[in-house]
Amino acid sequence: MNPYQACTHERNFGSRLREIVWRGHRCVILENERLRVLVVADKGADVLEFLYKPLDVELLWHSYHGLRRAGPERASSPLPEGPFRDQFAGGWYEMLPNGPEPSVHRGASFGFHGEATFLPWDYRIVTDEPERVVVTFSVRLVRLPIYVEKTLTLAQGASTLVIDERLVSEAGHTIEVLWGQHPTFGWPFLEAGCRVFLPPCRARVGAAPPSGHRLRPDQEAPWPHLAGVDGSVVDLSIVPGPDARSHDFVRLDDLSDGWYAIVNPHRGLGFALRWDPALFPTLGLWQLLRGGVDYPWYGQPYLMALEPACDLPSLAGAAARGAAIRLEPGAPVTTRFEATVFTGLAEVLSVGKDGNVR
Template structure:
């Protein structure tokens, strides 16, 4: 029976792409099984605030540009609609691993996922999404859940090596924020003692600077980039990326007129990629139109692809037939 109250879900399509919406009295979350399991809506209903940044290029169906095409950047970038992507088994730039050429942020973000309803009651709704990679022998699953009375999304992800060989991977949550939620001057909070690693020194040797109790150090970055990482910069500030690690517990908060708290299993994803594109890039693919910050829990670093993560010892290792489990929770602070 369809419900218009308490926890409920709807299945349908958006722009011809399979979609499912989970919602309750306070929150509406839309996920695209037909496009990598992307989260393209995270709407706090009482304040009409969507925490998802939507790219100016809009939603594009990835089926018109298959993963693994000769251009290893286009499958992700040309179909990047913003939101929240699952990244596996390659993070960042195209890379080659044991003879498999992996596209940028490939493979699962560009594949259609199977979708199965696993809970549908006034108390909670949940769906299980699943997919197998094509270049490497992995199976990915995630259950996304919304419970009545909360403004929170719960996620349990599983990555399984379906071969009898030990393998590596990069696993990340490509979460970005933008307007109307993201505003200059909003504060970013982290646990005490987190380490900041500038991009230039992320491979070897790592230059580490400690952020204690929310007081962030100044971090020199290429192009005169990020300095005070605790404050969301003004439009036009330089583009940049740094990596954070040393989380005793995986969490961060962004607080302004309204806030969000993201918690995750830092034993599986020990790094947080902090990426900003605030309008300074006037060429492909941004054309000066983006105002967004990514705070992305990841298994590995840097954003140079799986081969670089294997070389620096940060790649996720999965033994024969091993499954890694990762839990996350994103909750609105109002």
């Protein structure tokens, strides 16, 4: 024991936790010498801050209205696709049990991204020591009988947040889900000239892309080169600035491994995510670069999301293709994500386990 420190449960060094109420929502902060991660338990256990402290750079995008205050919503008119766009605070949220397209499956209707991101989650502090903090968040979904656990671990001195997740079906027969993660990146981390690194894969643009797209519709090619609407060759690995005024969604399949990295060469800073490609074989690339003229964007957001998922965009479509995750009664499905902030690399060749970026 440190002879100068009789107790460590009220500390402000090493790994530590803070339980706070922000705009009426219960939140938990996991922090160490390098990272500060804020999780909103009362809204989907969303990660709304992922701050790299040595450079004071926030990596995640925040919407202009941010986290809405807790309480009843007084919407002008209910949206047929669900309340997601009105309540999108930004950050990193769970796509469960549906993706970014409204869907009806097994008699239940789901709006954008399902329901996990709207629900209040319970949490319990598992470990609170200078060497390591561990918090488990949990929830039962409403329209599908599924129990979800998400355990976040941050070790002293580490630049990697470890996320262990578990789904358990409480239905009496086999059911299907669309499951994925949706980290959304923005300024000051995301800016013109940022680079996206991926293992070999194929990129596909749908036949009906968003309004303001810069990529030619209905095409498929090896990453990172696709055809632009103007006939040019677009290198998707290079992020344009806000003057692009574009809005694109690209589906990435046949990844040889489960990882990606984003590097900001101006700041010498990068973010890497590693996951299980057997469970999440698809990656969605969403770029909203001051495009999207009307509701809900109005040409304002500058953001990019890279979304590992079992399939996209809808649960009904994934189930019809046999690409949804099938949950047997009482049989858990578990997985791990590792999110790492790194410095000093202009290019990334691979992202290995335990935050090994090279």
